Amino acid sequence: MGRMGSNSRAHSANPSDYKLLEEVGYGASATVYRAIYLPFNEVVAVKCLDLDRCNSNFEDIRREAQTMKLIDHPNVVKAFCSFVVERNLWVIMPFMAEGSCLHLMKIAYPDGFEESAIGSILKETLKALYYLHKQGHIHRDVKAGNILLDTNGAVKLADFGVSACMFEAADRQRSRNTFVGTPCWMAPEVLQPGSGYNSKADIWSFGITALELAHGHAPFSKYPPMKVLLMTIQNAPPGLDYDRDRKFSKNAKAPEHSIKKLFTDLPPLWNRVKALQLKDAAQLALKKMPSAEQEAMSQSEYQRGVSAWNFDIEDLKAQASLVRDDDEMMDEDEKFKPVVGSDKIETSWRSSLGKLNENNESYWTDYKGEINGDESQQVECLNKKGKDIESNLSESAGQQKTGWKKNESSSEAIASTSEKDTVQAKPKTLIVKSRQTLSGPLTPGSVLSHSLSEKGRIFERSVNENQLIIDKGKCEVRRTPSFSGPLMLPNRASANSLSAPIKSSGGFRDSMDDKSKSNLVQIKGRFSVTSENLDLVKDIPSSSVPHHSSQGSPLKKSASVGDWPATVSPKEFNNNNVPASLLLPHLQNLFQQTSVQQDIIMNLLSSLQPAEAVEATQNGKLPPLPRSSENNGNVETAVSERERLLLVKVSELQTRMNNLSDELTAEKARHVQSCRRAECVLQRIFLFAEREPFMAADRSKCIERIEIDVPGSPSSTVRNKFPSSPLGNSDGQYTVYGFLRM
Numbered sequence: 001m002g003r004m005g006s007n008s009r010a011h012s013a014n015p016s017d018y019k020l021l022e023e024v025g026y027g028a029s030a031t032v033y034r035a036i037y038l039p040f041n042e043v044v045a046v047k048c049l050d051l052d053r054c055n056s057n058f059e060d061i062r063r064e065a066q067t068m069k070l071i072d073h074p075n076v077v078k079a080f081c082s083f084v085v086e087r088n089l090w091v092i093m094p095f096m097a098e099g100s101c102l103h104l105m106k107i108a109y110p111d112g113f114e115e116s117a118i119g120s121i122l123k124e125t126l127k128a129l130y131y132l133h134k135q136g137h138i139h140r141d142v143k144a145g146n147i148l149l150d151t152n153g154a155v156k157l158a159d160f161g162v163s164a165c166m167f168e169a170a171d172r173q174r175s176r177n178t179f180v181g182t183p184c185w186m187a188p189e190v191l192q193p194g195s196g197y198n199s200k201a202d203i204w205s206f207g208i209t210a211l212e213l214a215h216g217h218a219p220f221s222k223y224p225p226m227k228v229l230l231m232t233i234q235n236a237p238p239g240l241d242y243d244r245d246r247k248f249s250k251n252a253k254a255p256e257h258s259i260k261k262l263f264t265d266l267p268p269l270w271n272r273v274k275a276l277q278l279k280d281a282a283q284l285a286l287k288k289m290p291s292a293e294q295e296a297m298s299q300s301e302y303q304r305g306v307s308a309w310n311f312d313i314e315d316l317k318a319q320a321s322l323v324r325d326d327d328e329m330m331d332e333d334e335k336f337k338p339v340v341g342s343d344k345i346e347t348s349w350r351s352s353l354g355k356l357n358e359n360n361e362s363y364w365t366d367y368k369g370e371i372n373g374d375e376s377q378q379v380e381c382l383n384k385k386g387k388d389i390e391s392n393l394s395e396s397a398g399q400q401k402t403g404w405k406k407n408e409s410s411s412e413a414i415a416s417t418s419e420k421d422t423v424q425a426k427p428k429t430l431i432v433k434s435r436q437t438l439s440g441p442l443t444p445g446s447v448l449s450h451s452l453s454e455k456g457r458i459f460e461r462s463v464n465e466n467q468l469i470i471d472k473g474k475c476e477v478r479r480t481p482s483f484s485g486p487l488m489l490p491n492r493a494s495a496n497s498l499s500a501p502i503k504s505s506g507g508f509r510d511s512m513d514d515k516s517k518s519n520l521v522q523i524k525g526r527f528s529v530t531s532e533n534l535d536l537v538k539d540i541p542s543s544s545v546p547h548h549s550s551q552g553s554p555l556k557k558s559a560s561v562g563d564w565p566a567t568v569s570p571k572e573f574n575n576n577n578v579p580a581s582l583l584l585p586h587l588q589n590l591f592q593q594t595s596v597q598q599d600i601i602m603n604l605l606s607s608l609q610p611a612e613a614v615e616a617t618q619n620g621k622l623p624p625l626p627r628s629s630e631n632n633g634n635v636e637t638a639v640s641e642r643e644r645l646l647l648v649k650v651s652e653l654q655t656r657m658n659n660l661s662d663e664l665t666a667e668k669a670r671h672v673q674s675c676r677r678a679e680c681v682l683q684r685i686f687l688f689a690e691r692e693p694f695m696a697a698d699r700s701k702c703i704e705r706i707e708i709d710v711p712g713s714p715s716s717t718v719r720n721k722f723p724s725s726p727l728g729n730s731d732g733q734y735t736v737y738g739f740l741r742m
């Protein structure tokens with residue numbers, strides 16, 4: 001230690017000769033102050049290295065001092081002298097009043113300098129490197145943070161904190177886990193333990209520095225060190241690949257004054273540094289803790305230019321394998337896709353990994369999406385269905401709504417189970433629910449005898465319910481294919497009607513309010529019979545009510561019977577003495593209403609003509625739809641026949657649908673299985689790739705054939721290429737092939 005350099009004006013090693021002023025910079029292990037060397041009244045920079053924080057041992061520091069002593073070049077910051085002050089090493093240097101290029105960019109040029117300035121800076125830096133290399137040194141920490149600018153536009157390469165004599169490289173190589181430098185700027189070969197490197201590593205860093213000056217940050221600088229490390233090894237060397245980089249010309253013009261232009265309007269360096277510190281602190285405070293920590297780590301590594309990294313490479317690899325290679329890498333670094341090494345090699349090792357990983361992810365994303373999609377679709381469908389039905393029933397009272405709500409919740413419960421279970425369990429539950437909700441108890445004793453058509457209608461209801469269930473499976477809400485349709489009764493029976501109320505719109509389900517539903521014992525087509533009706537019906541003396549044939553009974557159809565005389569309650573029908581004069585008008589009324597309703601039904605049947613019915617009619621499978629009221633006598637029979645055939649058709653369709661849904665389920669299960677198998681394979685490759693990339697750098701250890709056994713997988717051998725991994729090594733690129741046995 002002590003005086004260095006060949007300056008005639010030697011600087012003393014006495015700390016009291018130096019008056020420390022403002023802090024003008026800080027690194028991994030040092031803080032730099034502007035200072036006055038009192039004897040000469042000269043402004044100098046004092047770099048105070050905290051020996052406790054320093055990774056280097058005393059021997060390294062001594063070596064640094066020796067190195068610095070040898071330096072004498074206008075583009076290299078030399079040290080006047082160095083000495084130990086308590087636990088610090090003070091290095092006295094010329095003060096570079098405009099600080100580092102990094103600081104300048106951070107304060108005023110976040111997107112990088114203009115081309116002419118970059119050209120000038122690089123040219124001067126290259127001179128420094130040329131000099132150092134000629135002297136047998138490797139700088140090993142070339143970056144914007146170590147390129148210092150003076151007010152007169154001078155450019156000097158600084159910081160030999162990590163520089164080492166080229167001739168000591170062999171010693172360094174021996175210490176396997178020791179890396180020196182900052183990952184973003186480190187050449188791939190420097191990252192390879194035991195692979196050795198030379199002055200060309202500085203050229204790599206120089207190239208990275210050029211990009212840093214052009215963009216305001218180094219490539220990959222936003223990633224954590226481990227990731228940078230992997231990307232540096234696996235990716236193609238970065239370049240000016242952005243669209244915005246087109247602004248850079250190929251032949252750099254280098255007007256000297258361009259550098260001065262950079263800082264003419266800026267405040268003094270120390271104020272800038274202070275502002276930067278405040279800005280950093282404010283940014284950190286704004287961010288959430290985890291990312292703030294990351295940012296702090298990354299920034300401090302970036303800004304300080306980690307001087308001495310002691311890599312535990314195994315640990316790094318392990319950690320790196322945990323780093324998710326997600327899409328974020330694609331954003332900035334998409335531009336740095338590997339260079340195609342030869343025409344036979346389609347993509348790079350890194351790209352293969354990326355693809356594998358992406359595939360891997362997408363497999364699972366698709367798979368999950370599919371499952372989730374199905375589930376959510378089902379839930380949505382069920383909910384929608386429930387809601388649709390709910391809205392269909394919206395005119396009914398809240399009690400019924402509750403019934404459908406229950407259905408919804410049961411649907412949700414189903415949807416939360418596995419897909420298969422959902423598919424299977426859903427209809428069952430819904431069958432139970434819909435029957436519970438819509439049918440009510442059907443006791444043979446309480447059900448009136450049915451005509452053929454009535455039976456058909458009951459069957460229709462049952463099929464309709466089944467159809468409803470199928471519809472749920474298909475996730476579409478359809479109206480039941482009933483012949484009923486909206487019933488627009490112009491003249492409704494009075495409120496005193498004995499029958500269940502007939503709604504003026506919607507299907508038969510719509511026509512049931514809660515009360516009628518709760519008492520429902522039978523639904524006949526569009527009409528319902530409730531226990532309440534039955535009570536009334538039972539109360540009507542058989543002698544008082546004319547017994548029609550089963551086909552024609554208005555009561556069986558719950559037809560409205562018009563206004564009963566206010567003075568006569570239905571109970572009075574128990575009384576055999578009801579005068580015929582009183583009863584007859586009502587019976588006539590009832591008869592008329594029934595006729596009207598029959599007409600309406602027939603009109604509706606004619607007007608509806610479902611596609612199937614038409615088609616079937618055309619195919620000759622169904623009897624032609626009666627269109628005229630003249631053949632009313634045969635209409636009901638014909639309609640029943642049509643209904644029957646249609647129902648048969650519907651049930652055929654239902655069976656086909658069931659079969660198809662079974663096939664679909666099986667297909668899905670197969671798909672899931674193959675996804676899992678593929679995922680297993682990809683995982684193996686990914687893990688392998690994470691573990692092995694370092695070996696690829698060494699030609700002697702180049703992996704030419706990789707076989708991965710995947711238990712339980714088919715025996716066919718599929719050749720997978722893992723193309724070249726451009727390592728930025730002057731020796732060229734290496735090709736790594738992998739063979740994957742699937």
Ligand SMILES: Nc1ncnc2c1ncn2[C@@H]1O[C@H](COP(=O)(O)OP(=O)(O)OP(=O)(O)O)[C@@H](O)[C@H]1O
Pocket residue numbers: 024025026027028029030031032045047077093094095096097099100103141145146148158159161162303304305306307
């Ligand atoms: N001679 C100087 N004149 C003005 N500023 C300087 C001088 N030397 C260093 N600095 C400023 O101090 C900062 C840190 O200095 P330096 O890089 O030497 O510290 P370090 O701890 O060795 O950093 P690194 O992490 O790169 O090893 C520089 O980026 C620069 O901004």
